[in-house]
Amino acid sequence: MYASGFGWSWGPLTWLIPSEIFPIKIRPAGQSISIAINFGVTFILAQTFLMMLCQFKYGIFLFYAGWISVATIFIALLLPETKGIPLESMYVVWEKHWFWSRFVLDGLEELPKEVI
Incomplete structure (x- = not known):
């Protein structure tokens, strides 16, 4: 349920937001940087997840829920509507x-x- 929910909500934002906010002249560079950072963070999360799961037990999901809350606040306050x-x-x-x-x-x- 988490993977499908993430895939339909927060997951695609790394691909979607840069394509909407960067000017046409710098869009390829902005998109490349955004995706490179996404891949780097995903690699770090994948490498540390099991260690954190052993240490935090169920608390790891609270940890990630906290980061999702921070991301939600950031998006709500600092990302303007581009529709x-x-x-x-x-x-x-x-x-x-x-x-x-x-x-x-x-x-x-x-x-x-x-x-x-």
Whole structure:
């Protein structure tokens, strides 16, 4: 039940979110970095799961439930909704977000012409 629930909910987010939030010019690099980090974390989890299971017993599932709670809070607070936003206008979503707006240049007018 856990594997199917994870596969339908949190599992695909590593593949989905970068494809929706990165601009077209850097999407391949952003997607590659995201998936590389996902594979690295999955490897670490796979290598440590049995050791943690022996030490924590059923507590390991509470441990992972805690991390899922942290991820849920992060997504709810820091990831803006991108539904109906064209990829070329994604910077507008980040400019309007309460947290990320301080890291985004206004309308890209501060960038040199060769970067844009």
